[in-house]
Amino acid sequence: MMKFASLTTVAAAALLAAGSGAAVADQSGEVRIGMITTLSGPGSGLGIDARDGFQLGIEHLGGTLGGLEPVIFEGDDQQEPSVAVELAGRMVERDEVDIVTGVIWSNLALAVMPTLARSETFFVSVNAGPSELAGAQCNPFFFNVAWQNDNNHEAMGQHVRDEGYERVYIMAPNYPAGRDALAGFKRFYGDDVVDEVYTPLGQLDYAAELSQLQSEDPDAVYIFYPGGMGINFIRQYEQAGLKETTPLFGPAFSFSQDLLPAVGEAAMGVRNTSQWSPDLDNEVNARFVEGFEERYDRLPSLYASQGYDAALLIDSALNITGGDVSDKDAFREALRQADFDSVRGDFEFNNNHYPIQDYYLREVVMDDEGRITNRLVSTIFEDHADAYHQDCAM
Amino acid sequence: MTALAIVQTLNGFQLGVTLFLMAAGLTLVFGIMDMINLAHGSFYMIGAYLTATFVGVFDSFLLAVLFALPLAALVGLLVEMVALRTLYQRDHLDQVLATFGLILFFNELVKIIWGPVPIFMGVPEFLSGRIMFGPDLEYPAYRLAIIVVGFLVAIGLWLMISRTRLGMLIRAGASNREMVTALGVNIKLLYSLVFALGAGLAALAGAMAGPIYSVQVGMGEQILILTFVVIVIGGIGSIRGAMVGAILVGLVDTFGRVLLPGAMFALTGSTAAQGVGSAIASMSIYILMAAVLFFRPRGLFPVKV
Numbered sequence: 263m264m265k266f267a268s269l270t271t272v273a274a275a276a277l278l279a280a281g282s283g284a285a286v287a288d289q290s291g292e293v294r295i296g297m298i299t300t301l302s303g304p305g306s307g308l309g310i311d312a313r314d315g316f317q318l319g320i321e322h323l324g325g326t327l328g329g330l331e332p333v334i335f336e337g338d339d340q341q342e343p344s345v346a347v348e349l350a351g352r353m354v355e356r357d358e359v360d361i362v363t364g365v366i367w368s369n370l371a372l373a374v375m376p377t378l379a380r381s382e383t384f385f386v387s388v389n390a391g392p393s394e395l396a397g398a399q400c401n402p403f404f405f406n407v408a409w410q411n412d413n414n415h416e417a418m419g420q421h422v423r424d425e426g427y428e429r430v431y432i433m434a435p436n437y438p439a440g441r442d443a444l445a446g447f448k449r450f451y452g453d454d455v456v457d458e459v460y461t462p463l464g465q466l467d468y469a470a471e472l473s474q475l476q477s478e479d480p481d482a483v484y485i486f487y488p489g490g491m492g493i494n495f496i497r498q499y500e501q502a503g504l505k506e507t508t509p510l511f512g513p514a515f516s517f518s519q520d521l522l523p524a525v526g527e528a529a530m531g532v533r534n535t536s537q538w539s540p541d542l543d544n545e546v547n548a549r550f551v552e553g554f555e556e557r558y559d560r561l562p563s564l565y566a567s568q569g570y571d572a573a574l575l576i577d578s579a580l581n582i583t584g585g586d587v588s589d590k591d592a593f594r595e596a597l598r599q600a601d602f603d604s605v606r607g608d609f610e611f612n613n614n615h616y617p618i619q620d621y622y623l624r625e626v627v628m629d630d631e632g633r634i635t636n637r638l639v640s641t642i643f644e645d646h647a648d649a650y651h652q653d654c655a656m
Numbered sequence: 657m658t659a660l661a662i663v664q665t666l667n668g669f670q671l672g673v674t675l676f677l678m679a680a681g682l683t684l685v686f687g688i689m690d691m692i693n694l695a696h697g698s699f700y701m702i703g704a705y706l707t708a709t710f711v712g713v714f715d716s717f718l719l720a721v722l723f724a725l726p727l728a729a730l731v732g733l734l735v736e737m738v739a740l741r742t743l744y745q746r747d748h749l750d751q752v753l754a755t756f757g758l759i760l761f762f763n764e765l766v767k768i769i770w771g772p773v774p775i776f777m778g779v780p781e782f783l784s785g786r787i788m789f790g791p792d793l794e795y796p797a798y799r800l801a802i803i804v805v806g807f808l809v810a811i812g813l814w815l816m817i818s819r820t821r822l823g824m825l826i827r828a829g830a831s832n833r834e835m836v837t838a839l840g841v842n843i844k845l846l847y848s849l850v851f852a853l854g855a856g857l858a859a860l861a862g863a864m865a866g867p868i869y870s871v872q873v874g875m876g877e878q879i880l881i882l883t884f885v886v887i888v889i890g891g892i893g894s895i896r897g898a899m900v901g902a903i904l905v906g907l908v909d910t911f912g913r914v915l916l917p918g919a920m921f922a923l924t925g926s927t928a929a930q931g932v933g934s935a936i937a938s939m940s941i942y943i944l945m946a947a948v949l950f951f952r953p954r955g956l957f958p959v960k961v
Binding site: 302306310458461462466469470471473477493494497501503520523525560 | 660664667668767779794867879910911
């Protein structure tokens with residue numbers, strides 16, 4: 263017992279020493295970044311893509327961010343809010359990070375926000391864009407470099423309306439982002455849907471829902487099923503013979519590059535909405551897509567593109583302030599300017615620190631090498647803002 | 657309407673037999689060795705990954721399953737000999753902790769070997785169509801095949817346990833371990849065999865689930881929870897209980913999901929109630945479990961000791 267106690271004392275002392283050492287090192291041309299993301303479990307594909315995209319961004323910037331050496335503290339949140347909060351606390355207290363990035367899931371973003379806001383640590387979300395942080399509760403330390411949760415669903419609502427489908431059946435998992443998704447879809451499609459079905463989060467088998475859907479015989483189906491749920495649903499949709507009779511629509515999350523290889527041909531030809539596409543014609547995007555494939559031997563997903571943009575954004579802000587993060591107001595102002603060339607083309611921040619950007623229609627196709635990927639079809643929204651920004655006082 | 661009811665019943669059976677394949681192995685190990693094995697879902701995942709890999713090699717689903725199952729059973733055997741053997745004498749909490757560690761180990765191992773991105777596994781060509789039972793009644797051939805295979809395995813297991821010498825030893829080992837050892841039976845070997853058999857059954861469930869569900873890291877955990885519900889309802893250690901419990905859970909889950917949201921909507925006429933209905937539906941199997949435990953605390957078919 264004695265031995266154990268003395269060991270922990272030594273360890274604690276070592277940690278303290280490391281901590282104070284770090285505080286001094288902060289002045290010597292470093293920027294300290296906490297990368298909190300999902301690296302294990304069923305949701306890890308998304309987090310790994312975002313992290314790899316961020317890393318590639320730094321590499322393309324010559325290994326620096328705004329001329330500073332990035333020191334990255336990586337933490338796996340395991341898709342658990344409690345773990346994310348613990349990581350945020352540790353990164354702020356012990357690692358003394360200047361910026362936290364990563365975070366895929368909205369519930370986790372909401373969970374870490376109080377810790378980061380209290381310690382005045384900037385939070386650049388690469389994915390999570392909860393409506394809570396877009397409206398009345400918007401936060402001066404929160405920036406989202408992807409979209410607001412509702413946006414991609416809004417774009418598809420508009421498209422399905424434009425295409426003239428009258429009997430649309432909509433489905434999502436029964437959790438906050440699922441409800442946001444269908445609300446976003448209906449905001450532009452209209453309220454008169456055939457049926458609005460919520461399934462338990464993480465459900466594996468959709469046979470029962472698909473049989474029910476088949477008996478309703480709708481004109482079109484809209485789904486929001488990210489990750490493994492999307493793989494299951496889309497393949498079972500095809501196996502039930504529905505793909506030939508009833509067109510399926512969804513946001514990019516259900517048809518992104520992290521699931522397409524596993525979905526296979528069942529996704530071919532499906533239209534989906536996104537703020538980014540691998541074939542978007544601009545120089546930065548070409549460099550990103552090519553570089554990602556070369557570096558990681560797989561095609562990038564939209565999560566990777568968002569991670570990449572996060573690195574470019576932080577770099578641009580540091581360039582403006584001359585590498586200074588200590589003047590919070592100046593650094594915030596620099597981030598707001600979003601003075602970088604995004605992989606998705608035009609990009610600017612709204613008053614609530616969420617993007618104003620274009621939303622595209624994409625189609626799942628097979629590329630020259632026989633791989634299933636997305637291709638740009640058309641632009642649905644230009645310079646689209648979210649529905650909550652006027653409630654934000656910033 | 658009746659056609660839809662029949663299709664939903666088939667859906668319930670299909671989920672049920674998949675759960676049975678998982679539950680059979682888990683309940684044998686639990687009932688005979690008194691060992692809680694949380695890593696049972698890992699064999700399901702390994703079965704799916706190995707089958708998907710072999711499909712890529714042989715381009716034949718049946719051949720792939722034929723190779724994947726013995727290999728998965730071998731992994732099970734190794735796990736039993738290396739890790740679990742030392743745990744039989746420990747209490748259940750130690751077993752839970754240790755086998756939870758095994759889950760993390762296998763998830764990482766799979767990620768190292770196959771990568772973090774889910775992998776594709778297609779429905780075998782000869783089962784890719786749908787079978788017409790009537791004008792309004794068609795059902796995917798592959799799902800029907802799962803039901804058939806599940807029932808065949810159930811009959812086979814029942815015959816093995818009630819009619820063969822191995823089955824007799826398993827039953828004897830479950831009720832009186834010392835006596836069986838005294839009669840000159842190698843109980844260690846028996847345990848290893850039972851464990852490998854359980855791993856093989858879980859791998860079969862995974863192999864058959866692969867073409868329908870996503871083959872991805874952590875796929876075993878989701879189904880493991882349902883499997884535990886099944887063996888608690890059926891009675892721990894009982895193959896017959898696992899079968900009845902699995903079908904019951906499959907049917908209750910399927911019909912709960914389909915009927916409850918609509919029923920709530922009909923009752924209140926609001927779409928918000930529909931959401932509440934679907935929330936209750938996702939609880940339905942746990943409500944079933946609670947009800948079974950209330951009336952029969954040892955499950956529907958407790959093993960007689």
